[in-house]
Amino acid sequence: MFLIGSVLGAGGALLLVTGWLLGDPGTPRGDALKTGGLAGGAVLAVYALWINDRRRRTEEARHEVERTRAQQDRERTENEQFAKAVELLGHGADQVRVGALHALAGLARTRPAYTQTVLDVLCAYLRRPFTHPGYDLRPDNPDEAEPEPDTAWPAERIAEADREQQVRLTAQRLIATLLPGSADEQAPRYDLDLTAAHLEYLDLTGCRLGRLTARRARLHGVNRFGGVRIQGPALFSGATFHGRTELSGARFDGGLSVLKAEIKGAWRISGAQVRLFADLRTAVPEEQLGALTLIGDVELKVDDDSGWATRSGP
Known part of the structure; x- marks a missing residue:
């Protein structure tokens, strides 16, 4: 319909302009026809531009619909993958x-x-x-434990615990790989x-993280937090540290609590910094290497005879 109107409009412009120019005796007939033709062509050109713009808008709308559909399909697939992976965490086979x-x-x-x-x-x-039987034999270093089968831990149960142990170690490693580096301020x-x-x-x-909650956790072997930056509270209340703990250069920007924790192994805390609060109401580690640096106005809670080594920082 618009095409017919454009053609009629172009013809009308041709006749109108040509007739108007022919009414002037000084205008040559050829020039009048040429000018009229240009006027009609301009009308058709406007129509062509409108068609192209409409086609462009239609294509953009189609692409947007396709992008939205693709995004929805991708999200649905990812949701299904997530649900399936979570379901497989309960599978009987450790490889799965x-x-x-x-x-x-x-x-x-x-x-x-x-x-x-x-x-x-x-x-x-x-x-x-x-x-795991190794936790009873060598809680400070389960790798060196050599459990022997007995009535409490038959060989089959030990093998099952060994397999599950490897799954759990994989989970720990993956957590570390998903956390950003401590120097990444925008993370x-x-x-x-x-x-x-x-x-x-x-x-x-x-690593860099927000809040770390490890209340009543049991940490076996050597556990490393060197250079970590924890921006929220780091809560180890009631935890048990069986082996050595590396904390050199750690930053506890949101505070640190080891209230009623049991620290049996060495604590390496040289260069470790604490802000906001430090709840050290527990026995001092058997071996404390370095001093905990308190930055700013820190709310310090410590037993008088605990023997914790702290110092004030800038």
Whole structure:
């Protein structure tokens, strides 16, 4: 319909302009026809521009619909992958559980919006009840334990615990890889909840996170927090540190609590800094290397005879 109107408009412009110019005796007939033709062509050109603009808008709308549909399909696929991976964490085979953990970590890397959720799932897995004969024999260094089968720990149960131990170590390593580096000021703040978890050889060296909750956790072997930056509270209340703990250069910007914790191994705290609060109401570590630096106006809670080494910083 608009095409017919444009053609009629172009013809009308041709006749109108040509007739108007022919009414002037000084205008040659050829010039009048040429000018009229240009006027009619201009009308058709406007129509062509309108058609192109309409076609462009239609294409853009179609592409936007396709992008939206593709995004929805991708999100649906990722949600299905997430749900499937979580389901497989309960599988009886340890290889399947390890694969599920890696699938969750891969999803978090490709979709940062999933990172905190994946970290929550990994932490929840580590909070599941677990024990190992090595924790009884060498709680400070389970790697050196050599459990022998007995009535409490038959060979089959030891083998099962060994397999689950490897799954849990995988979860710990993946948590560390998903956390940003301590020097990345623009990185999101991810929280970890390891309440009552059995951990061994946990290594968060140089990581940055928000809140760390490890109340009543059991830490076996050497656990490394050197250079870590924790911007929220770091809560180890009631935790047990069986082995050596590396805290050199750590920054507890949101405060630190070891209230009623049991620290059996060495604590290396040279260069470790605490802000806001430090609840040290527990027995001093058997071996304390360095002093805890208190930055600013820190609310310090410590037993008079604990023997904690602290100093004031700038």
